[in-house]
Amino acid sequence: MLGTKLNLFDAFKNETLNGCYNYIWLMPYRFNFDLTKVPRYFFKELARIAHQKQVHKKMGKTSKKLLDKFRLQEITGLNLSDALTLLEDFVDIQVRNMVFKEKFDKTRKRALLLPHCARKYMDNRCKASFDPEIPSYYCQHCSEDCLIHKATLLGEERNYDVYILPGGSCITKILQKGKYDGVIGVACGEEIKLGLKILEEFNVVGQAVPLIKNGCANTSFNLESLAKVL
Numbered sequence: 635m636l637g638t639k640l641n642l643f644d645a646f647k648n649e650t651l652n653g654c655y656n657y658i659w660l661m662p663y664r665f666n667f668d669l670t671k672v673p674r675y676f677f678k679e680l681a682r683i684a685h686q687k688q689v690h691k692k693m694g695k696t697s698k699k700l701l702d703k704f705r706l707q708e709i710t711g712l713n714l715s716d717a718l719t720l721l722e723d724f725v726d727i728q729v730r731n732m733v734f735k736e737k738f739d740k741t742r743k744r745a746l747l748l749p750h751c752a753r754k755y756m757d758n759r760c761k762a763s764f765d766p767e768i769p770s771y772y773c774q775h776c777s778e779d780c781l782i783h784k785a786t787l788l789g790e791e792r793n794y795d796v797y798i799l800p801g802g803s804c805i806t807k808i809l810q811k812g813k814y815d816g817v818i819g820v821a822c823g824e825e826i827k828l829g830l831k832i833l834e835e836f837n838v839v840g841q842a843v844p845l846i847k848n849g850c851a852n853t854s855f856n857l858e859s860l861a862k863v864l
């Protein structure tokens with residue numbers, strides 16, 4: 635594999651005994667990031683330029699200029715290569731959302747998939763119930779200031795079935811059980827790509843909201859961005 639340019643969608647897929655899939659990614663995120671201090675305008679500007687010029691895969695100097703303009707490396711501490719990868723993933727997600735928005739708006743039965751790592755607590759202080767069959771958590775609203783609590787309420791208000799997933803690999807079960815035609819996923823870029831690949835297999839339209847703070851716990855996403863795509 636050395637010297638081979640790998641696509642982010644490249645993965646080995648293995649079916650496990652419980653019907654879920656394990657994906658071994660060829661190009662995983664090897665870094666953590668925190669974009670919570672980057673102005674929202676940055677993401678809008680990024681998508682606008684990419685959509686307008688249709689060059690989001692090869693923005694080259696423009697990407698570098700945006701990184702500099704918004705001091706992205708300084709704020710996040712990422713090296714240039716990781717910052718550019720992150721930028722490309724963000725643009726990819728924004729552009730895909732735009733392209734499939736009209737189709738998504740016509741869907742009727744929808745699910746909202748939230749990441750369990752954005753719960754306020756990752757231990758037994760979180761009172762969410764858990765269904766090992768899917769597997770998914772279901773928020774029991776123990777903390778008003780929990781991001782997952784707020785996102786769950788938002789989703790349920792708009793008639794979404796809400797799942798809080800420990801990983802993206804069991805989306806297959808959700809789609810088989812729920813017969814959804816529209817799905818919104820909140821996750822890191824890696825999981826979003828995995829999810830979109832599964833949605834394509836089921837011919838389900840997707841929208842995505844990327845995490846703005848990555849990691850194994852205390853991750854974060856923008857609630858306003860979610861409200862806009864719901």
Ligand code: SF4
Pocket residue numbers: 753754755759760761762772773774775776777778780781782783
């Ligand atoms: S509000 Fe919900 S997701 Fe958040 S910690 Fe409580 S039960 Fe868990």
